[in-house]
Amino acid sequence: MLEAVNLSKSFYYGLFQRNKNDAVKNVSFKIKKGETLCLLGESGCGKTTAGMMIAGLIKPTSGMVLYRKENIFKYRPKELKKFRTRLQIIFQDPDTVLNPRWIIEKSLSEPLRIHGLANGKESRDRIMELIETVGLSHEHLNRYPFELSGGQLQRIILARALLLKPDFIVADEPTSSLDVSVQAQILTIFKELQKKFQLSCLFITHDLHVARCIADRIAVMYKGTMLEEGNAEDIFSNPVHPYTRGLLDSLIIPDPEAVHPLDSNIPITSDRNYTGCKYKELCDYREQICEEKEPVLKK
Amino acid sequence: MGKIIIQRLVISILVMLAASFLSYFFLYMAPGDPAVSIIKSQTGREPTQAEIEIFRENRNLNIPLLDNITIWFGMLSKGDLGISVRTGEPVLHEFKDRFGATFLLAVISLVLAVLIAFPLGVLAATRPGSVVDHVTRVIGLGILSIPEFWLGLMLMVLFSLTLKWLPSFGYGTIYHFILPTVTLSTGMSALLMRLMRASMLEVLNLDYIKMARSKGLNRPLIIWKHAFRNALIPVITIIGTQFGHLLAGTIIIETVFSWPGIGKYLVDSIYARDYPVIQGFVFIIAAMFVVINLLVDLSYAYLDPRIRFEQGRN
Amino acid sequence: MSKKIFPKNRLLIFGLFLLTLLIMVSLLASYVAPFDPNYVEVENRLNRPGGKNILGTDGYGRDIFSRIVFGARFSLSLAVLVVLINLCIGVFIGTASGFFGGAVDELTMRLVDILLAFPNIIFALLVIGILGPSIPNLVFALVALGWTNYARITRGLVLSLKEQDFIISIKAIGGGDFYIITRHVIPSIIPFLVVLATLNMGHMIMSIAALSFLGLGVQIPTPEWGSMLSEGKQFIFTHPHVIISPGLAIIIAVFAFNLLGDGLRDVLDPRTKEIIKT
């Protein structure tokens, strides 16, 4: 369905663009129809940049994104516009995704207007149908974004994303700014809709609990590189990479009976570019080879 | 930090080059033959063809624009800004002789404005919605609506003509300073007060002020150490950009009070079409302006450690 | 809360009232003014206010009130003209440069930096000093630098808008650049531009008056506030009324725009989202 091939993105900054920052480096994965791949990582690991490249919103420095075997960065404008109806993106902060000066209905019908599909009643019917699917009612249509809560807005955004009948969704931390109970609502709706419309999904999150609920497969990212990829269950039951293991160990679970290995030591890491494995500074298994070479993904 | 200085220096040099280029460019675009108008304004009669030719030769008006600019830059690099047509003195001398008076006027006015504006702005911000706040707000807005030169004239009428307390124009004693500086600093202080108030209000609502309160620090310490310092940063930048405004104000105020500074001289030169002076003065003023902006950037960096340690992002 | 907002709105309404009054006066100048502003009557020169000349007469015996009324037409329309030209140039350049970025942005912004480094009035003095005083030259002098501020602010607004999720999401839906700029970007920055232009109006009125006062703007026989002051300057110690009333006229006009701009800024502040709706 969709494939990322050696995606890399570097940002250049400083006087005369001397400094280089590899936000994403050689990231590859495949997503099948109806499948959810979870891109898991901490803040600043490049997962959002990767998601934006998949959605065709940022051009990669090298590598390509294949959608149905076609490189989306080679699309002509018309094909790109068509692609925009096939792939939709959902953002982290629902408060900022809708034009604050427009009522909900206007924002909702915008995709139809852009693609010339809006025909009065038909468009309205489709909107009504979707708005009920996500658990809201027509009374919300005449409101302004600031009058709705984050959970309600995220439902609206979900409805808008589905309006063009896409087959792929990039969801960038769609619930991380929401409360737990609202998160449960949104994730439940999301899962239902995904089944109903046979959606493939790239789900970006930092939350291991959420990843576990939603993912078929998980890819773990750290400082721009992919460290581990596999079936969700395998990753949780048998993590191979030391970083993934550390991440799972430090996870606090909502159970007061459990033993929580709280660790108040802080490691201080440097941000500089260096050779070798990105995780070597924090790794308990560090050896000489980690200093010299950057490991590649292996089965 | 070093990066910022380099960037600013490059811009500064460009500004000055642009300033001199522009002044030359406009000179060439001037209506009629400058030679004719200048000689006419000097002698008061129609110049003869020979006079015009000599003048052109002397002023390098016969050679093309670009060559002329090259010559001017050549002179510039030796610190030579040419000779005033009106007085026959070197432009640089004329400038030096008058700069002190203008500088004093500008600096005293600025200091006065800051002394009035900062406490008032802080006071208004710490009591939002109070009588002080409303009064300063409306009065500030009102003062900003008064043209400086008119205010100067009115003060002159009131204090020199009616009350006979102060000299109406001239330069020399401390009394001569009072009216011009008061005129200049009035508008400036209204502006700075409003800026200070807005900036302070914004800072006082930030989380770190709550944090400072939760540490048990007393109010003066919170206001001056935690809030004021951070509120100052945007105000300082404005002061920098306002320096141009201040210079402009000085020019007009000097004309009103017959203040022997660069402003009055510049305006007189414009009346007399004394091109070398116009050109030279604009160049020097642009240069001064650039230096001030540079200083503002530096003080900005001093006040805001986030900039001081900026390693370069974008 | 309502108590705090009330005086602000009251000021805004007062500003609006003053402005409407000014516009009415300048539109209906020939009905409002009791005399021909240029009618010279030497035997009636320098009359004190009162009597048949409400604000007295000037050095040529012309009726000051009539001249102020006609001056309103002149001062306001000139300022509006300059502000509108600046606004159009600035918004066009600012939007293009902010939205598309790249080398064009880099170049225009360096140019703006350079031009902004010039004090406005000094630049105007230079231009007019060399090109000679005339109204087209005055407009040119005020536009040559005036647009830069609009361009800089527009660019800043567009840059921050461009990074906002709601713009990126339209892009992701398939909205083209032109669509995004005209339907989302420009409408979002209009409130800021309205405030900016309103406050700038006051500034322009003062700049024009100042240049005219120096004899470098609108030339003398024309009834314009600045040139009236310039003419009246010589009578300051004998007949101050000649310069008091034109000055007050400038203050009232500038104050009206300042009140309006200041009030609008409070009302249109994006942080008070609730208000934008109404």
Next chain:
Amino acid sequence: MESVLKIKDLSVNFNSKDGIVKAANNLNLTIYSGEILGLIGETGSGKTVLGQAIIKILPQTARVTGEIWYGNRNILALGEEEMNKIRGKEIALIFQNPSSSLNPSLKIGEQIAETVQKHQGLNKKEAWEKAEAILSQVGMPPRFAHYYPHQYSGGMRQRAMVAICLACQPLFYIADEPTRGLDVTVQNQIAGLLNSIIKNGKGQRSMLLITHDISVAAALTDSMAIMYAGEIVEYGPTREVFKNPLHPYSKGLLNSHPAKGLKPIKGFSPSLINLPEGCKFFSRCSRAEKDCQKEVPMFGRKGGKHIVRCFYA
């Protein structure tokens, strides 16, 4: 156990254009020495207001009624001057979002030292030495005292925040969402740090931990109170509440966590401006009867210290 802080009938209202925001209604809560009490609630439940009410730094528009007894003093009756002797010295507030709560133009060392200077009468040099010592206490090299906040990473800023609060070794801490927005590993470190502060206090130190994260509450707290729409709906020892949540909202909240089933509660939280009469959870509750809509249920005791505000629990 001795009580440190007793909150009695505390209500906090704000005036806004749209009406009165009832951020907290008749809160009653006791914090005992040596314990960590978790105050659990979602956005708009009024939990942050409580923390700021205790230390009296709410905005002037807030109307606070009730009593907050700290020892034998009612905090709400104290003047600003007396309050300043308590703030930072006896009660410290750890803010959420350290990026905006640290003064960007002062070195971290100065921000710690000024508290020490104020409350312990030390001179500048002594205070700075103390600041460096405290920084190493929270696991950071003393040289970090000379750095500005923007030079710290997110996790280190939160540590610096804890260090500032620790400066005068107060006995009572309020931590307002200390782990929000942090990465998993950093969250774990900060939780560990907070835990060690209280557990190393020889039973003298106690903490009110305000959080939306039930995992953190499970890991750190001894007892917990659950807030909904400005009211406390359930209170009890943490283990009991988790094992046997009584209030329908508490059950819903716990079960909606992804690790505990991801079962959503239907409907939306009410706005604090137009709160319904009676039980605030009525419209979303599956067990609601008619009388729930008429009056607010009183607390009922369910064995030991576990109490709940529901007619049918």
